[in-house]
Amino acid sequence: PADEQLLVAASTVTSAGLAQGLFQGMTADQVNWVAALGADYGVIAVPKDSEFKTLDDLTKALNEDPRSVIFAGGDAKRSWDHLKVLMFADKAGVEDLSQVRYLAYEGGGEALTQVVGGHVDVFSGDISEAKGFRESGDLRILALLSDERLEGDLADIPTAKEQGIDVLAPNWRGFYIPPNVSDDAKQFWTSTIQELSQSDEWKQAMESNGLMPFNMRGQEFEQFVLDQVKDIEDLSQRMGAG
Known part of the structure; x- marks a missing residue:
């Protein structure tokens, strides 16, 4: 000590x-x-052909029926990736967080594969994991969970905060x-x-x-x-x- x-x-x-x-x-x-x-800032991302074109589309679906959207991330339930989902859903206005569906995979890479393949709706992970899939065009990042936008090639990714969902998840x-x-x-x-x-x-x-x-x-x-x-x-x- x-x-x-x-x-x-x-x-x-x-x-x-x-x-x-x-x-x-x-x-x-x-x-x-x-x-x-x-x-490494958190992201909320969807496959390129997702019905959720904006973060607002996703929050509306969550509020209408929290069980209609399946999130995926690494590690176990109540891990940091899962907590990011709950933080986001909470700020989005979902009252019963236990209704939010989350599939835990062994790592972010496996979760990303499931999302990009269209088997799961939304990816909850970090920008470092999602960056390559975004560059290939297979993934669309709806929101970055940071106070401000990042610089360089990532500057066009909007924060959740600027879209009305005040979540910071570094x-x-x-x-x-x-x-x-x-x-x-x-x-x-x-x-x-x-x-x-x-x-x-x-x-x-x-x-x-x-x-x-x-x-x-x-x-x-x-x-x-x-x-x-x-x-x-x-x-x-x-x-x-x-």
């Missing part, structure tokens, strides 16, 4: 696991959250350190990671791994993690998981 040379990698999967009690006896406030370095990559370290150690790791995030080497690593800018440090990042855990806890309880 006082090892000042211990730096632990974490992501949204960490906060989702904490929120759903997967780490028995552990809470997000037991460590010092240092910084986030980047994120699969962030970051770090935490033990709880009993000195203030000097906290400052060292915060400033070191900040310096790293601004380096050309890290920017190249982000590009090659499909990560987008998502920089938070210190108290701002810690509050973000605590809020994310609380939001997922509330969502899980509404699904009967709490």
Whole structure:
């Protein structure tokens, strides 16, 4: 608990696991959250010939009959991909989230294959997974689950937020350190990671791994993690998981 040379990698999967009690006896406030370095933003996407031409088409169908739309993503139910679906449906106005249908596959690639093949209606995953299928024309991304549009080749993808569905779903990559370290150690790791995030080497690593800018440090990042855990806890309880 006082090892000042211990730096632990974490992501949204960490906060989702904490929120759903997967780490028995552990809470997000037991460590010092240092910084986030980047994120892979969530997407809502459909096959090229889908009847859902816009995000509004999809939200209308969900509200008329939540069971009429089948979502697919990686991992198990109540995983991060599933939670993104529930977050989206919640903000879209679906009252009974237990009615929303989600098929969990072993990975995003398998889920994408099912969606592109027309066997499932909607893909819930990350932009890095969907990018190649979008470029080939097999997939249409209805919404990016970020605060702002991305840059470059992805700049034409609208956010859910700008379409009236206020959902932010970054699969962030970051770090935490033990709880009993000195203030000097906290400052060292915060400033070191900040310096790293601004380096050309890290920017190249982000590009090659499909990560987008998502920089938070210190108290701002810690509050973000605590809020994310609380939001997922509330969502899980509404699904009967709490």
